[in-house]
Amino acid sequence: xxxxxxxRENKDIVQAGAEKKRVKIDIEKLIILDDERxxxxxxxxxxxxxxxxxxNNIVRDQNPALKIQLIEEMRVVKEEIKSKEENLKxxxxxxxxxxxxxxxxxxxxTPEGNDETAxxxxxxxxxxxxxxxxxxxxxxxxxxxxxxxxxxxGEISGARYSYLKGDLVIMQxxxxxxxxxxxxxxxxxxxxxxxANISVNPSVFLPVIPxxxxxxxxxxxxxxxxTPEDHYMFPNDDLMLIGSAEHTLGSMHxxxxxxxxxxxIRYAGYSTAFRREAGAAGKDTNGILRQHQFDKLEMxxxxxxxxxxxxxxxxxxxQEYVLQLLKLPYQIVAxxxxxxxxxxxxxxxxxxxxxxxxxYRETHSSDSTGGFQSRRLNTRVRRADGKIxxxxxxxxxxxxxxxxxxxxxxxxxxADGSIKxxxxxxxxxxxxxxxx
Numbered sequence: 001x002x003x004x005x006x007x008r009e010n011k012d013i014v015q016a017g018a019e020k021k022r023v024k025i026d027i028e029k030l031i032i033l034d035d036e037r038x039x040x041x042x043x044x045x046x047x048x049x050x051x052x053x054x055x056n057n058i059v060r061d062q063n064p065a066l067k068i069q070l071i072e073e074m075r076v077v078k079e080e081i082k083s084k085e086e087n088l089k090x091x092x093x094x095x096x097x098x099x100x101x102x103x104x105x106x107x108x109x110t111p112e113g114n115d116e117t118a119x120x121x122x123x124x125x126x127x128x129x130x131x132x133x134x135x136x137x138x139x140x141x142x143x144x145x146x147x148x149x150x151x152x153x154g155e156i157s158g159a160r161y162s163y164l165k166g167d168l169v170i171m172q173x174x175x176x177x178x179x180x181x182x183x184x185x186x187x188x189x190x191x192x193x194x195x196a197n198i199s200v201n202p203s204v205f206l207p208v209i210p211x212x213x214x215x216x217x218x219x220x221x222x223x224x225x226x227t228p229e230d231h232y233m234f235p236n237d238d239l240m241l242i243g244s245a246e247h248t249l250g251s252m253h254x255x256x257x258x259x260x261x262x263x264x265i266r267y268a269g270y271s272t273a274f275r276r277e278a279g280a281a282g283k284d285t286n287g288i289l290r291q292h293q294f295d296k297l298e299m300x301x302x303x304x305x306x307x308x309x310x311x312x313x314x315x316x317x318x319q320e321y322v323l324q325l326l327k328l329p330y331q332i333v334a335x336x337x338x339x340x341x342x343x344x345x346x347x348x349x350x351x352x353x354x355x356x357x358x359x360y361r362e363t364h365s366s367d368s369t370g371g372f373q374s375r376r377l378n379t380r381v382r383r384a385d386g387k388i389x390x391x392x393x394x395x396x397x398x399x400x401x402x403x404x405x406x407x408x409x410x411x412x413x414x415a416d417g418s419i420k421x422x423x424x425x426x427x428x429x430x431x432x433x434x435x436x
Contacts, residue, residue, distance in 0.1 A: 001099055001223075001376040004034060017105035020112055020337035030098045037095050040088040047081045100220065104372040107346040111336040118336035119349070125320065126329030128353050129411050137356035138409040139287030142168070144417055145435060148288060159285065160277065160292045164405075167435040171408070171421070172295065172401050174428035176270060179297055179322060179398045180207055183268045189318075196317035200310050205268040205299060210248040212271055213239045218251050221376040223343035232274050245269030246395040249300035254377045258391055260384050264303040264311060268398060271296065288402040289361070297398040304381065305371065308392035312346060312368040315396035319350050319364045322399065325424045328407050329353035331360055343369045352403070356410040363403040366396035 007014050011027045018025045054074055106112075111120040142148025147168035153161040164172065182188050183205035190202045214222075215238055219231075224247055232241040242248055249269040258265065272295050284290040299318070303311045316332065323330045335347035350364035371390035374380070381391045412420040419435040426432065 001372060002102055002104070003371075003375065004099065007031075007102070008034070013105060014102065018103055020106055021103045021340065021342070022114065022338055023101070023103045023342070025098070025102050030095070030102075033091060033095045033098065037088070037091050040084055040091060044081055044084050044088065047077055047084070051077055051081070100223075100376075103342045104345045104369060106337045106340065106344075107368075109334070110340065110346060111334055112338075113336035114338040116336070116339045119339060120334045120336070122332045122334055122348075124329070124331040125324070126327065126353070128329050129355060131355070131413075131415075133415050135355040135410060135413060137287065138289075138354075138406040140356075141409050141413055141417065141419065142287065145419070147435065150287065158292075160290065162288050162291065164288075167429070167432070168405060170429050171405065171425060171435070174425045175399050175401065175404060176297055177428050178325070178424060180268065182318070182321065183207075183266075183299070183398065192317050192321050193314055196313065196320075198310055198314050198317060200307065200314045201264060203264060203266060205266040208245075208249060208267050208269045210242075210245050210252075210269045210271055212242050212248075212274070214242050214248050214251070216240050218254065219247060221254065222247050222250055222373060223376060224341070230276055232276065241274035242271065243275045244273050244395075245271040245296060245298040246300055249298065250373060250393055250395060251377055253302065253379045253391075256379055257388060258302065258379075258381045260304065260381055263381060263391070264301055264307065266302075267300045269298045269300060271298075287406070289406060291402055295401040297401075299394075299396045299398055301394040302374075302379070302391050303394065305389070305392045308368060308370060308394065309346075311392075311394045312348065312366055312396070315366045315394055316348050316350070318398070319366065319396065323350070323352065326404075326408065326422050327424075328411055330363075333362075335365075341367055343367075343372045345370050345372065350397075352407045354407060354410050356413070361403065361406075363400055363407060364397040367394065369393050369395075 002014065007027065008031060011031070015025065015027050051074055054070055111118050139148060139150070147165050149163040149165060150161070153163050184207065186202055186204050189204065193200050193202050216233070219240060224243065231243060234240060246269070249267050272293060274293055277290055277292060299315055301311050301315065320330070320332070330350055330352045333349045333351055335349050340347040344367045346368040348366045349362050351360035352363040354361050370392050373393050374390040379391050380388050382388050408422060409419055412422060414420055414434070421429055421432055421434060
């Protein structure tokens with residue numbers, strides 16, 4: 001949520017930012033509504049002050065007739081207060097609904113455009129593998145090796161579900177173990193920051209396994225996947241399944257105040273995620289690229305506002321470090337205004353090369369939301385001088401398991417149909433060289 005004072009003082013910027021994100025808002029109507037809200041608050045406050053003043057006079061006054069008269073006058077005033085409070089409640093409800101519909105403003109370095117075609121490649125890294133044969137897609141290889149089974153899952157659970165089996169399961173947890181070792185090692189994080197020329201406090205990430213259910217009201221505060229079309233809803237329980245660990249990580253400190261000296265606070269959350277993928281009908285239906293259920297390791301950071309940009313750059317550097325260890329080719333992409341998330345002011349994606357598909361595919365995302373989510377969540381920081389303000393929040397993928405497994409399968413496939421295990425993962429997989 002944007003600050004209403006900022007909206008009033010920067011109407012054109014807010015209106016333009018919403019248009020860039022293809023969101024329709026009526027700033028003038030909001031301002032009129034806010035004027036009404038402020039007027040009613042002022043009038044109610046004045047009437048309450050009058051009641052308090054007269055109440056003190058009633059206590060002190062010795063004239064019974066005058067006391068009765070004052071009591072009757074205050075009864076009328078209290079009725080007026082009640083009426084105004086009812087009107088104020090309605091105004092605030094409408095005001096809040098409008099405020100929640102205003103998206104975050106894209107950063108000045110965000111490319112402008114209506115969709116992903118306007119995304120801008122910032123840099124590329126790694127050499128694409130060369131094959132002496134025509135590379136296959138992951139689902140062909142996985143099915144032949146018996147490590148991916150979508151046919152049985154289709155019969156049991158429906159489309160866009162899968163069974164992962166055998167060494168692919170071991171590889172999944174090898175990836176998690178490798179990444180957690182990176183995120184909990186201060187020396188490694190210091191090296192990543194230094195090599196990327198990033199100035200941050202390289203404090204470690206606290207591993208978390210968060211709940212996979214979240215209350216819809218909290219999800220609205222997070223401003224992610226807010227419609228039933230996106231999520232699996234359980235209205236009888238007032239719950240919904242999360243679409244990323246970020247949703248229950250970012251809301252952990254709702255209605256809390258950090259102390260300045262304690263920031264940044266970093267979490268690494270591992271969970272299963274669930275998405276309807278309602279907007280992707282008929283898209284990427286083969287294999288495990290776009291599933292209703294998938295596992296992720298996600299980073300969430302709470303920082304001081306002045307460090308927010310460096311924190312996002314640090315998260316991207318960690319993503320690159322993981323891919324470099326795995327020796328996977330990738331490119332860094334600045335996401336355009338029309339393709340970025342509702343609460344984001346800056347979004348950077350990482351796309352990894354998939355030789356079976358002969359294209360780069362998104363495997364990681366890094367979202368800077370500034371104070372947008374924290375203002376909705378009422379998550380704040382108390383400065384050393386006592387001033388309290390919204391904390392800044394960043395979230396980013398460490399590894400989206402399905403897509404990272406796809407990248408490894410396709411980049412490390414062999415002519416005989418086997419998969420060579422990346423060198424960095426061998427120690428977590430018993431020294432095994434290949435999945436055969």
